[in-house]
Amino acid sequence: MEEDVVGTIGNIGSMTGKDGVSAGGIELSGPTKGRYVEPRKEVSTPTRLTKFLCLDDFEISAQRKLPRQIFGYYAGAAETNQSREANRALFKQYAFVPRVLVNVSERSQRKSLFGHVYDAPFGIAPMGLAGLSTFNGDVVLAQSGASENIPAIASATSLAPLERIADEGQSRWFQSYLPGEDARIEAMVDRVESAGFEHFILTADVPVAANRENNVRAGFSIPLTPSLRLAWDGLTHSRWLLKTWFATYYKYGVPHFENMDAFRGPPILSRNVVRAIGARDQLAWRHVSLIRKRWKKTLIIKGILAPEDARLAREHGADGIIVSNHGGRQLDGAASALHVLSEIKHMTGDFTVMVDGGFRRGSDVLKALALGADFVFLGRPFMFAAAAAGLEGVRHAIQLLKAEIDRDMAMLGLHDVNEISGDFIKRI
Numbered sequence: 271m272e273e274d275v276v277g278t279i280g281n282i283g284s285m286t287g288k289d290g291v292s293a294g295g296i297e298l299s300g301p302t303k304g305r306y307v308e309p310r311k312e313v314s315t316p317t318r319l320t321k322f323l324c325l326d327d328f329e330i331s332a333q334r335k336l337p338r339q340i341f342g343y344y345a346g347a348a349e350t351n352q353s354r355e356a357n358r359a360l361f362k363q364y365a366f367v368p369r370v371l372v373n374v375s376e377r378s379q380r381k382s383l384f385g386h387v388y389d390a391p392f393g394i395a396p397m398g399l400a401g402l403s404t405f406n407g408d409v410v411l412a413q414s415g416a417s418e419n420i421p422a423i424a425s426a427t428s429l430a431p432l433e434r435i436a437d438e439g440q441s442r443w444f445q446s447y448l449p450g451e452d453a454r455i456e457a458m459v460d461r462v463e464s465a466g467f468e469h470f471i472l473t474a475d476v477p478v479a480a481n482r483e484n485n486v487r488a489g490f491s492i493p494l495t496p497s498l499r500l501a502w503d504g505l506t507h508s509r510w511l512l513k514t515w516f517a518t519y520y521k522y523g524v525p526h527f528e529n530m531d532a533f534r535g536p537p538i539l540s541r542n543v544v545r546a547i548g549a550r551d552q553l554a555w556r557h558v559s560l561i562r563k564r565w566k567k568t569l570i571i572k573g574i575l576a577p578e579d580a581r582l583a584r585e586h587g588a589d590g591i592i593v594s595n596h597g598g599r600q601l602d603g604a605a606s607a608l609h610v611l612s613e614i615k616h617m618t619g620d621f622t623v624m625v626d627g628g629f630r631r632g633s634d635v636l637k638a639l640a641l642g643a644d645f646v647f648l649g650r651p652f653m654f655a656a657a658a659a660g661l662e663g664v665r666h667a668i669q670l671l672k673a674e675i676d677r678d679m680a681m682l683g684l685h686d687v688n689e690i691s692g693d694f695i696k697r698i
């Protein structure tokens with residue numbers, strides 16, 4: 271049965287001038303006089319999604335739907351949450367200086383990145399265990415990205431084999447956690463290449479597991495340890511238990527860490543997980559050179575904060591970096607991407623510099639672009655949207671953010687998102 275469709279989230283997408291008359295088009299006066307412009311595409315919203323008005327709304331629903339341990343793992347950060355909170359707080363230190371009366375009836379937020387033109391300047395960051403957020407969650411995130419034409423990065427700790435994420439989800443971005451062992455690195459690079467990925471992201475800020483006390487307090491651990499508490503939490507979230515856990519078990523068996531190595535990793539309930547992760551603390555710059563020799567397509571290093579490391583990434587052949595403190599989930603007290611962005615841009619010139627951490631609004635995305643970022647990634651909001659409403663939920667979240675960017679661009683006096691610069695922002 272088709273769902274009721276009520277309301278819209280505004281006009282999104284880019285508006286292109288077109289010669290000749292098109293039905294429903296509007297005639298423009300001023301500089302574009304005589305040309306007809308197609309009406310902006312209205313995006314209709316299924317009834318069950320109309321309560322989600324902004325990205326933060328998904329978190330409330332996800333918290334209700336997910337077992338406490340799983341929600342805690344997704345939402346949590348390291349130790350005192352200092353970096354996670356700083357990521358959000360920093361946006362308030364920047365204010366816009368908009369331009370007015372510039373006829374912004376034609377607007378485009380399309381952004382070119384590594385030879386592909388995306389429909390928006392943001393994408394989905396890699397997130398582990400997405401397969402526990404909703405049935406086939408890793409594929410759902412990838413599919414949402416593909417259908418909205420934004421990048422979605424598959425995680426090393428995803429629970430679906432990367433080949434299936436590439437195939438069913440049309441994902442072309444894969445993030446790897448690598449041990450400092452040449453043979454394992456080479457085998458993994460070969461596997462990612464055979465699956466058809468085009469962008470290889472090496473996450474560099476996880477030499478050891480973080481201290482996530484909140485996970486321990488909530489009863490979450492890797493491996494997941496069966497306990498009365500876990501069972502109770504599952505039973506009291508019966509929809510999740512049936513539609514996510516049992517549906518997954520029925521179709522694919524117990525979820526495994528499928529993508530940490532060239533071969534299938536241990537099940538998530540296994541005690542061998544820690545052993546499988548091993549030797550990450552031996553990873554060094556020489557391994558980046560090793561990957562660079564073997565991987566011919568785009569190579570990106572994620573988890574850079576020091577300008578000197580940005581320079582080293584470029585020197586070792588990376589095509590770009592993601593400046594990130596891992597959403598505050600690794601080193602508590604680590605700087606936020608916005609703290610170091612300008613310095614990194616200054617040091618690396620035209621190198622592709624992407625950022626993540628705490629982005630929740632179109633205005634946040636635009637602030638980072640104004641400060642020199644080439645692209646922005648978001649994590650938790652998309653995981654919560656998957657938990658709240660599956661594929662449709664994530665697509666709705668993407669559309670909400672696109673609509674916010676589009677609206678903000680109009681109020682900033684921007685036709686093209688690539689026009690934004692430091693002139694539109696002020697540190698307060």
Ligand SMILES: Cc1cc2nc3c(=O)[nH]c(=O)nc-3n(C[C@H](O)[C@H](O)[C@H](O)COP(=O)(O)O)c2cc1C
Pocket residue numbers: 343344345357395396397398399425426427428445473572594595596597598599626627628629647648649650651653
């Ligand atoms: C549940 C969860 C799992 C994550 N797993 C990974 C991962 O497997 N690999 C990785 O590089 N980053 C991982 N991250 C970090 C994200 O890629 C990203 O840096 C961070 O979420 C951005 O912050 P935000 O969640 O505030 O948007 C994870 C983040 C979350 C929330």
